[in-house]
Amino acid sequence: MTRTADFPLLSSTDVAELIEWRRNLHSHPELSGQEKRTAASVAEFLAKTGPDRIITGIGGHGVAVIYDSGTPGPRVLLRCELDGLPIEDLADVPHRSTSPGKGHQCGHDGHMAILAGMARILGQRRPASGAVVLMFQPAEEDGSGALAVMNDPAFDALATDYAFAIHNMPGIPFGQVLIKDGPVCCASRGMTLRLTGRTAHASQPEAGLSPMAAISRIMPGLTALGSPAGTPTGHPGFSLVTVTHAQMGAPAFGVSPGAATLFATLRTLTDAAMSSLVERAEALARDVAHREGLDLEIGYADVFATTENDPDATALVRKAMDEAAVSCSTGLLPMRASEDFGQFGRSAKAAIMLLGAGENRPALHNPNYDFPDELIPIGVKIYAAILKQLIGPERAAPLAVWHEAAFPIPSDAL
Incomplete structure (x- = not known):
């Protein structure tokens, strides 16, 4: 298998399959601590990318997928969430939830699709050094999942130097990244x-x-x-x-x-x-x-607990966004909302960023909210840019992630 810092393109077929998978997840949401079907779908979808190791059942129904270069270097954890919300899905879409009283109105289905896109990339070409851990975390919505994952003995094998997460955010210009160091979530x-x-x-x-x-x-x-x-x-x-x-x-x-x-x-x-x-x-x-x-x-x-971004991890994200030509600001941070990702900052330099889902969309936890599929390749681009920084720009080829012409940003999202 090729081992290089060059991240290949996501093909149009890749993006289409990620969208289809995301919509299937959206149709079958599961609440915190009950994500058995979701976790099984994640493990099955990612097994096809040929990871070096898959750990299931971590912290409950969590799934960790590891892509290891086999050489010393930074170990990086990228995290998303498995769980949905106890909210009736009223979105007028064909893939609306089939589970009464349950929905993915926080966009965790989209976060999973973004990490699955990274799995497609890492499955083709391992990092030049170190390792990448894709963490599909259970039970974020009730605040118990991240701590359960970290307290699981299986987490000892996942010790990482850096941890990053993306959370989609309607009300912010489409594709813009918000990040700052210090407290970001209450x-x-x-x-x-x-x-x-x-x-x-x-x-x-x-x-x-x-x-x-x-x-x-x-x-x-x-x-x-x-x-x-x-x-x-x-x-x-x-x-x-x-x-x-x-x-x-x-x-x-x-x-x-x-x-x-x-x-x-x-x-x-x-x-x-x-x-x-x-x-x-x-x-x-x-x-x-x-x-x-x-x-x-x-x-x-x-x-x-409060979620605080590490200054070094935040600076790394800002540099990556500059090189990837992604608009970046502090925006409305810190937020009143809470997020359990901060637990990963206990053992790694961690940073979470908000990714704009467009200013004219329903808010998170609104029964009509549906994660915009066009964010999937953008989220992948952001993670790839961050990994490029940690791998080392002197060994990295030019970054490209997807053909925008094939999946243009919708005009109503701008």
Whole structure:
């Protein structure tokens, strides 16, 4: 097998097959931790590229595919996600989800297709040195996947020097890359408060212990813990508390409620700020519950640490984008949204970038969102440009990835 730093073209056939595969994934979304079919499709599709090793079942349903030069050099991890969302797919496309209440409205199907495109390239020509690991990670949407992958003993064999990820982003000019060093995605966690008192007949509420007053105080109290309105997301003190769900008692007129449940999302720019916000939120809830004589249970789910881009990895991406003639800026970064990719930064120089999906498309998590197929070869071009930098430009041939004439950027995406 040829071993060189030259990355060949993706043929029109390659791109067409990647699009077809992406649409099949879109039609069969699976939620976090349930990605069995998706993982099997990934392993089958990538096995045809002749990788040096395929690891399945990592961190749950994760799949890692390795292309090794056999010589010393940088080891680079490129990561995408397997999971969909618990959202009904309403996009008017033939490949709309066939799973009721589930959809790929975050574009993870497109991220998988981009990495599969890199597999086609690496399968034809290995890197000149080092190795490339393509990581198809499970359970990103609930924040558990990256940590589960890294805590899996199988991850020890995947030790890498650099880690990169792309996330598509509608609302940004098509094909533009947004990247910056430092914090780029906020820390967040879902907080659950369960208040327990005692039910009573609705004609004698004084005989019971209702959580009504407590929950009425806690909701505005929690939101008031956030930083003042207008605080920039990039400010170290940025914080936000969003009440997302509240339920009290049974849907009946004859019973005074004896229990209530409240969901809130806590969000901060940094992990240190999150620790402070959690402490204050818990103190508020305990104080109100104590005053009202209620029992309180506090729980957490969907816990995301802040995602920070390493300065060296970020500089490398910027240089690669300059040489590949890809528009690059800091744009709206850092974002309020969370992303568990930051976990990979614990053991590697890591950077995640946003890839513009066009300014006139539905937003992420919108039931009408569908990843634009035209981004697939662009994402491949971006990863190839990054790998070229790490392999060493003195040994790399000119970079080219696909014939734009065969797959032009749609006019409505500009």
